[in-house]
Amino acid sequence: MIYQTILEAIIFPGTFFTIxxxxxxxxxxxxxxxxxQGRIGPKIAGPFGILQPIADFxxxxxxxxxLPSHADKTVFLFAPALYFLAPLLSxxxxxxIGPAAIASFDYDLLVILFLLAYxxxxxxxxxxxxxxxxxxxxxGRLILQYVSYEIPMVLAIVCAALYTRSLSVEGIVxxxxxxxxxxxxxxxxxxxxxxxxxxxxKPPFDIPSAKTEIVAGWLTEFSGRALSFLKLTKEVxxxxxxALAASLFLGGGxxxxxxxxxxxxxxxxxxxxxxxxxxxxxxxxKTSLARIKIGxxxxxxxxxxxxxxxxxxxxxxxxxxGGVLVAS
Amino acid sequence: xxxxxTTPARREESAGLMQYSVENLVPFGPIHPALKEPExxxxxxxxxxxxxxxxxxxxxxxxxxxxxxxxxxxxxxYMFERTCGICSFVHSLCYGQAVEELTIYxxxxxxxxxxxxxxELERIHSHLLWVGLMGHWAGFETLFMWVWRxxxxxxxxxxxxxxxxxxxxxxxxxxxxxxxxxxMESRIVEKMKxxxxxxxxxxxxxxxxxxxxxxxxxxxxxxxxTAEKLCAVGPMARYVGLRxxxxxxDPYAAYDEIPFDIVTRKEGDVHALLRLRLDELVxxxxxxxxxxxxxxxxxxxxxxxxxxxxxxxASHCEAPRGEIYYFVRSTGGRTPDRVKSRQPTMAxxxxxxxxxxxxxxxxxxxxLTAIDPCFGCMDRMAFLDTETNRQWTWSGEELRKYGINxxxxxxx
Numbered sequence: 001m002i003y004q005t006i007l008e009a010i011i012f013p014g015t016f017f018t019i020x021x022x023x024x025x026x027x028x029x030x031x032x033x034x035x036x037q038g039r040i041g042p043k044i045a046g047p048f049g050i051l052q053p054i055a056d057f058x059x060x061x062x063x064x065x066x067l068p069s070h071a072d073k074t075v076f077l078f079a080p081a082l083y084f085l086a087p088l089l090s091x092x093x094x095x096x097i098g099p100a101a102i103a104s105f106d107y108d109l110l111v112i113l114f115l116l117a118y119x120x121x122x123x124x125x126x127x128x129x130x131x132x133x134x135x136x137x138x139x140g141r142l143i144l145q146y147v148s149y150e151i152p153m154v155l156a157i158v159c160a161a162l163y164t165r166s167l168s169v170e171g172i173v174x175x176x177x178x179x180x181x182x183x184x185x186x187x188x189x190x191x192x193x194x195x196x197x198x199x200x201x202k203p204p205f206d207i208p209s210a211k212t213e214i215v216a217g218w219l220t221e222f223s224g225r226a227l228s229f230l231k232l233t234k235e236v237x238x239x240x241x242x243a244l245a246a247s248l249f250l251g252g253g254x255x256x257x258x259x260x261x262x263x264x265x266x267x268x269x270x271x272x273x274x275x276x277x278x279x280x281x282x283x284x285x286k287t288s289l290a291r292i293k294i295g296x297x298x299x300x301x302x303x304x305x306x307x308x309x310x311x312x313x314x315x316x317x318x319x320x321x322g323g324v325l326v327a328s
Numbered sequence: 329x330x331x332x333x334t335t336p337a338r339r340e341e342s343a344g345l346m347q348y349s350v351e352n353l354v355p356f357g358p359i360h361p362a363l364k365e366p367e368x369x370x371x372x373x374x375x376x377x378x379x380x381x382x383x384x385x386x387x388x389x390x391x392x393x394x395x396x397x398x399x400x401x402x403x404x405x406y407m408f409e410r411t412c413g414i415c416s417f418v419h420s421l422c423y424g425q426a427v428e429e430l431t432i433y434x435x436x437x438x439x440x441x442x443x444x445x446x447x448e449l450e451r452i453h454s455h456l457l458w459v460g461l462m463g464h465w466a467g468f469e470t471l472f473m474w475v476w477r478x479x480x481x482x483x484x485x486x487x488x489x490x491x492x493x494x495x496x497x498x499x500x501x502x503x504x505x506x507x508x509x510x511x512m513e514s515r516i517v518e519k520m521k522x523x524x525x526x527x528x529x530x531x532x533x534x535x536x537x538x539x540x541x542x543x544x545x546x547x548x549x550x551x552x553x554t555a556e557k558l559c560a561v562g563p564m565a566r567y568v569g570l571r572x573x574x575x576x577x578d579p580y581a582a583y584d585e586i587p588f589d590i591v592t593r594k595e596g597d598v599h600a601l602l603r604l605r606l607d608e609l610v611x612x613x614x615x616x617x618x619x620x621x622x623x624x625x626x627x628x629x630x631x632x633x634x635x636x637x638x639x640x641x642a643s644h645c646e647a648p649r650g651e652i653y654y655f656v657r658s659t660g661g662r663t664p665d666r667v668k669s670r671q672p673t674m675a676x677x678x679x680x681x682x683x684x685x686x687x688x689x690x691x692x693x694x695x696l697t698a699i700d701p702c703f704g705c706m707d708r709m710a711f712l713d714t715e716t717n718r719q720w721t722w723s724g725e726e727l728r729k730y731g732i733n734x735x736x737x738x739x740x
Contacts, residue, residue, distance in 0.1 A: 033469070033470075036470060037469065037470050037472075037473035037474065038473055038474060038477050039473060133353070133354045133355065134354075137354065137373075137376075137689060140376075203467050203468075203469075203539075204467070204539045206467060207690070210467060210690065211361050213362065213689060213690055213692065213693055214689070215360075215361060287469070287470050288470055289468070289537075289539045290463070290466040290467050290468030290471070290537065290539040290540045290543055291466060291467025291468070291539070291543070292539050292542050292543060293542070293543065293688060293690045293691070294376065294688075294690065295376075295688070296542050
């Protein structure tokens with residue numbers, strides 16, 4: 001039994017699966033954007049260029065690694081590895097092939113929230129450690145953006161947790177067996193998606209890595225292995241963010257039973273469909289928007305989205321009190 | 329010369345910057361993703377706000393004016409075309425017009441119309457390129473891709489007419505080198521209708537897309553007075569309401585025979601520039617359609633002797649970026665005695681630096697690109713001793729000697 005858990009954690013649906021999904025999301029992202037913009041996108045490596053992200057990853061691994069002379073060497077070398085852990089670890093709390101997640105416990109949602117904050121903190125430290133003009137500006141933007149999006153994001157997650165009366169992802173998914181959270185709290189879902197785009201630095205929130213302003217933002221000084229892993233981590237974070245949205249608001253792997261099909265396979269298929277749907281929504285949004293400025297982003301999150309999600313929470317609680325909605 | 333001639337300027341520059349800490353200085357260029365060409369802007373920041381901009385030009389100085397003095401009149405035409413990779417035709421047109429005034433020959437009417445067609449196609453292509461770049465700097469990649477795809481239509485048309493996509497090599501002194509191909513009229517009109525439709529569509533996008541509005545509205549504000557004082561030209565003058573357009577104010581080629589009106593806007597921000605250039609696309613498309621439909625019959629070129637009579641003449645044209653100016657002096661030889669050119673980027677740079685102050689660093693690419701900079705056209709070189717206020721020029725040989733001495737001294 002213990003071996004099975006270890007295998008699950010490492011291969012499927014754990015680390016390796018997550019990394020594979022990261023590559024797949026990268027490819028889907030590039031392909032969707034390309035087709036929306038009237039281009040073709042990756043097409044050489046593998047069928048329809050599906051292996052292109054892996055080829056890019058391997059190529060970067062082979063490249064020379066340059067250490068900036070001003071950088072804080074210890075942080076600069078180890079922080080990418082610390083950053084890589086965050087989304088990988090978080091994925092273990094999300095039920096993928098059955099109602100039970102690999103490393104689930106009663107309050108794992110708090111751990112996920114901690115890991116989200118941890119990832120942002122590591123990026124800020126990592127950015128600051130490379131000590132150049134561009135990364136300094138990027139660090140300021142990163143921290144300000146994090147402070148902006150974190151509150152509405154956490155409130156949106158809390159909204160789901162409040163309604164389903166559970167602080168574990170497993171429990172929240174199980175609580176949606178009657179009705180998905182998105183139908184109860186559509187605005188919380190919208191706020192979560194917008195905050196997620198800010199967390200992933202996708203347009204219109206690609207402010208900390210705006211390439212036409214501050215080169216590559218906090219990634220500027222990285223090269224070789226560190227860069228390849230940082231890029232991969234961003235993609236894995238993408239997968240995790242979408243998976244969390246699918247679990248918290250779209251009912252995870254829940255769906256109608258089909259006779260003759262094993263339930264775990266069905267659960268997995270439903271989960272993947274929802275994961276892809278969330279991912280696709282973000283691909284389309286990010287391709288059709290321009291980048292805003294950091295002040296405008298902060299204004300959006302604090303002045304519009306935070307009150308909106310607070311109103312949503314109040315509404316859900318009022319409906320439960322009034323007996324219109326039944327808390328599951 | 330000794331090397332102290334450059335150090336006082338440096339010393340003064342660094343003394344002026346001493347009050348700012350190093351963290352507040354962000355170099356913008358010479359190699360930067362937001363710049364197509366190398367140019368250096370030292371940004372002094374206060375947080376995200378820009379307190380001061382110190383430009384340093386001269387990275388892509390090529391000495392074209394000097395080179396012109398060593399080449400025959402006709403050859404110069406194709407060399408000046410290579411001043412710029414985007415608005416290439418209008419350079420040869422402006423130089424050609426100055427030279428034509430020195431001769432006794434008249435440019436055939438048909439050639440004038442063909443010149444207008446090419447010049448306006450070039451304006452459409454240049455404005456489309458710029459709109460795409462604005463999308464790119466604003467982080468709106470989709471707009472960039474779409475606009476540049478539409479630009480291909482213009483490049484294909486230009487290729488069909490002139491045989492080349494970028495450097496048209498279409499002009500000759502007193503005429504154009506090639507006649508318009510047969511049966512292109514209806515096709516060009518149809519394509520112009522399409523471009524007009526696209527321009528209206530893009531205008532709708534930039535007017536309604538919220539993220540784009542937030543990046544462009546009330547950014548890069550300037551008043552008409554300041555723009556006039558800083559001698560802004562072209563769209564940079566028209567976007568504050570000044571009616572500066574050489575095509576209208578001093579018509580050249582066939583512009584006096586073609587009915588059109590220029591566009592001006594009042595707001596004076598980057599969004600107004602976007603609107604203005606997209607509106608100008610419609611105007612230009614209409615001019616091309618009109619010129620194609622009213623193309624007069626006749627020859628397209630007059631052959632001229634290789635020697636241009638003595639005299640001097642200045643000419644100006646409306647390039648896509650604004651007014652360009654060429655001065656030509658002949659002593660009756662096979663080569664010009666002096667050619668002086670002034671490109672619109674040079675004229676618009678003071679305005680750009682003025683509107684950069686007080687903007688945030690996120691706006692730098694937008695504002696700098698807003699003037700549609702073309703640094704390769706613009707770069708100049710001068711020697712100036714700031715301590716004695718002495719200016720001088722060096723010949724190529726003196727410059728070479730200075731270089732050799734400088735490195736010999738450094739070796740010691």
